Amino acid sequence: MTIIEEAKKRGAKTLSEHESKLFLSEFGVPCTQEKTATTEDAAVAAANEIGYPVVMKGSGEALAHKTELDLIALNLRDEKEVREAFKKLTGTKQAEVKEVLVQQMVKGDRELVVGLTRDAQFGPCVMFGLGGIFTEVLEDVAFRVAPLTRWDAMDMMDDIRAKKILAEFRGQPAVDREVLADILMAIGEIGMKFDDVAEIDINPLKIMNGKPVAVDALVVLGNGSK
C-alpha cells in the first residue's frame, strides 16, 4: 500500500513529517536525511548513521506545528546530547511523544517556503516564497496555477519581493534555480495527480551549498474531491 493509502486507512488527516518527506521524495523533492526511532539506543544509532550534528524532533501525525510546542532539539553534537534530548522529548507533558525523528542538521540562513493549495475556481496552485517562522507575517509569496511549465517556475521565483535571496548571499553560493524549478513543477504535478492531497507545506526549504533541501514538510489529506 502506498503511504497515502495507509494513512487514509488509519483515518489520518495529515501525513507525519517523516511520511510527508517520504512521499515528496518519490517525486524528486530533496529532503533531509532522517530516521525515526522509538528507543534511546535506536536514536543514537540513527544519529551515528546520519552524522553529527543532528536535530531531533517529536514525531507523530498530530504534531503539525512543532516549534510552538517546543518539540525540537537542535544541534545535538554527540551521543550524550542525543540521549538527553530523547529523554526530554519523550518525557514532555505538552503532547504524547512516542517516537522521535532524528534528522541531519542543515545549517544556513535562507529559508524558503513551497506549498500546494486547491483553489475553488482554478484548482491546484503552487506557492513559493519567503519561509520560516515569519511566513504568514511577511506574506512574501507568489502563486501559480498547476500544471506549471518550467517558464512558470522560473517566473514565479522573480515574483517575490525578496527575490535577491536567491542570489549569492553572505558568502553562500546562489540557489540552484533549475533544482528549485524541478521542485515547484513536481509539487504542481502532485496537485494534478493526487486528489487525496489537499494541501502541502514545505517550510522551511533550506539552502545548503546552493541546493534546496526540505527540512520540514506537511502533507494534508483531503477527501478526494478536486
Add this chain to the structure above:
Amino acid sequence: MENMSGCDLDRLFNPRTLAFIGASASTSKWGFIILFNILKGNYKGRLYPVNPRTKAILGVPCYPSVGDISEDVDLAIITTPAKAVPGLIDECGAKRIPYVIVVSADFSETGPEGARLEHEVTAKARAHGIRIVGPNTMGVFSSQPHLHALMPPIMPLHGQVSMFSQSGNLGAQMLMWGFDEGVGFEKFVGIGNEADLTSIDFLDYFARDERTRIILAYLEGILPNSGLATLARKVSRQKPILVFKGGRTDVGTKAAASHSGAMAGSTRVHRAAFHQAGIIEVPTSQGMMDCAKAFANYPVPRGNRVGILTRGGGWGVITADACVESGLEVPPLPDEIERKISRILPPYWSHGNPVDMVAMGGDGPFMACLETLAAWDGIDAILALGGSGSRAFQYSQEIKGPRELKFVLAQEELIAEKFSNAPESTSVMTRQLVEQTGKPIIAVSLGSAESHKAALKDYHMVSYPTPERAVRVLQLMASYRRFIESPE
C-alpha cells in the same frame, strides 16, 4: 449552463432585422429609452417595435406581437417585466428568432423566485434553439450596423476594441470614458446574469472576430472549471485581453491547516491565473481606457527600456521615478545621442536621460529631439512629456482697455503664436516615428483638461494628463510583450 464554444454570434451583432419587444411611449421606461437610442444611433437594419397597445412610437409603426412581423427576424430585444418573458420566448421560438437579448431585470440576481423564472426562460430558449444574452443586461452596441441598443445615451466612437461586461453600470462608464478618451469600439455587450451565453462564449467570439483587435472585459465572478483561463491563454497570443476585475478583496478568512491554504486568497490566485494566461489585468477603472487607447493605436514595446523627453526638469524626475518604481528601465544616454541633442538644445540642457529641454519653446526642437531618441536602439519606448497640449500657454484676450494696453495686447497675439502648437502636425509626425521605429511614443499633455482634450481631437494620439498614467500603461504593455515572447 451549457457552454458552447465556437458559437457564431454574427447575427447577434449584425442583425438585419430587429424586433423590440416592450417598446414604450413612456419616456421614463427602458422600453422607450433604448428604442430612442437605437433610432438616434441610426440603426442600418429594419426595426420592428412590438407593443399590442400602441400604433406607433417615435414615428415607427408598432406590431402587436412578433408573430405579426412578416419577414424573418434576426434579433429580439425584450424590456418587458420579468414575468412576461417566458411567454415571449415561446413567441420568439415560434417566429424562429435565433437571438434574444433579455434586458429585463428581476431574475436570478434578486433571489430564488427570480432564479426559478430565469431557469424557465433558459429551458424554453434551449427547447426553441434560441441563444439568450442576459437577463439583466444594459444592452449591446455594434459598430457595423450602427446598433446602439443601450440604455445609457452613448454613441461610442468606432474602432477595433470589443468589450463584454458583467456589470451594466461599469460597462456604461467604460463606454463614456472611452468616448472622452478617443477609444473606438467595435462591439460591446453587457452579459448580465449569463443564464445562457457566458463570458467564455464572448471571449471566444471576439477572439475569432476579424473586426476585433483588442478585447476588454469587466469580470466579477469566474465559474469554477469554466475554462476561461485556458481559453484566454490561447487567445492572448493573438490579441491582448484587458481585464478589470471586481470582487478582489477576500471576504472572510479561510480555516486552513497549512500556510499555503491560509495565504492563498482568491485575489492572489486569480492574479496568478491571469498572469499565466497573458491577461493584462488593469489595476484601476481608469486604467482600462488608458490601456485600451494605447493597445489599440501602438505596437507593444520590444522591451522595458524607456527614453524620457521633457520640456521641463521636474516632470522628467517624477516620470523617471515612476518608471523605476514600476520595473521599467531608464538607461543612460550614450555619447552619440548626447552629441546629436547638444546640437539642438541650449548648452545647459540635462545631458542625460531624461532629456530636459530646459523650457526651450516651440515644436521644432521638440520633434527634433524626439526623432533623435526614436532612433536610439538602446530604448524600446519613449515618454514625451509636453508632447501635446502646449496650447495651454495661450493667453486669453478678454481685457479691453486704453490704447497703450491695446498695443500690449496686440503683442500678446504674437507671443501666443510662438507658444501655440500645431497639434495636428506633431501628432502626425509622432505617429510616423512610431510606425518607422516600432517604439510607442506616449505623450503626457501639458496644462489643463482642456488641453488634454485638444490633444485627443486627433484620437490616434496616445496621450495622458499625468506621467503616472502613462507609465502604468507602458509597464503593462512591456509585461504583455514578455508574455508573448514566453514559450507556448
